[in-house]
Amino acid sequence: MIEATLCFALRVDATGESVDDNQRTEREVLLIEKRRGLGEGWYNGPGGKLEAGETPRECAIRETREEVGLEIDPADLEKAAELTFTLDSEIHTFCHVYRTESFAGEARPSEEARPEWVPVEDVPYDRMWEDDRLWLPGVLEGRTVVGEFAFEGGEPLDEADFVEHDLEWDVTLEEGADDG
């Protein structure tokens, strides 16, 4: 089983667009266009596989730094979801999902990722993993979720068929003892 992470950074953008002379503010999420590996060409949050000895929280922070150059304090990461992806009835990947509204630095591209701030209302679900439209909107609203997503058709996971899912919302997500 692969253990992996995703990290969704959120900010409020004052667009300055006037609606009846009121300044409109818009929440934005930092997505990446993945340049290689699993999910290449699709949008996702920064993230990736845990390295040996690393906690999920440390992994989410490292991957966000490596892929887009933002620095996040561990205390500012909020656990938002735990997602299990099965492939042909076996657990393929367990993914820890975090969100944060506090970070330092400006997003910059890397070999793995092209970052893009996207209005939360305009997330390009048609260019993402098929299951994301089921859980990411709630996560971006601040909810928590535990989900299981079944894929069939053999490796690689991103070419398999998404066949069924189960979601439990607004759960308390326990942090592991080493994932403080």
Ligand SMILES: Nc1nc2c([nH]c(=O)n2[C@H]2C[C@H](O)[C@@H](COP(=O)(O)OP(=O)(O)OP(=O)(O)O)O2)c(=O)[nH]1
């Ligand atoms: N949003 C979303 N992300 C997913 C799904 N399934 C899935 O594995 N992921 C994530 C978990 C990981 O963050 C990422 C895959 O890990 P990765 O980016 O390290 O994979 P890779 O093959 O590119 O590995 P590497 O070469 O960088 O080592 O994709 C899904 O259905 N939706």
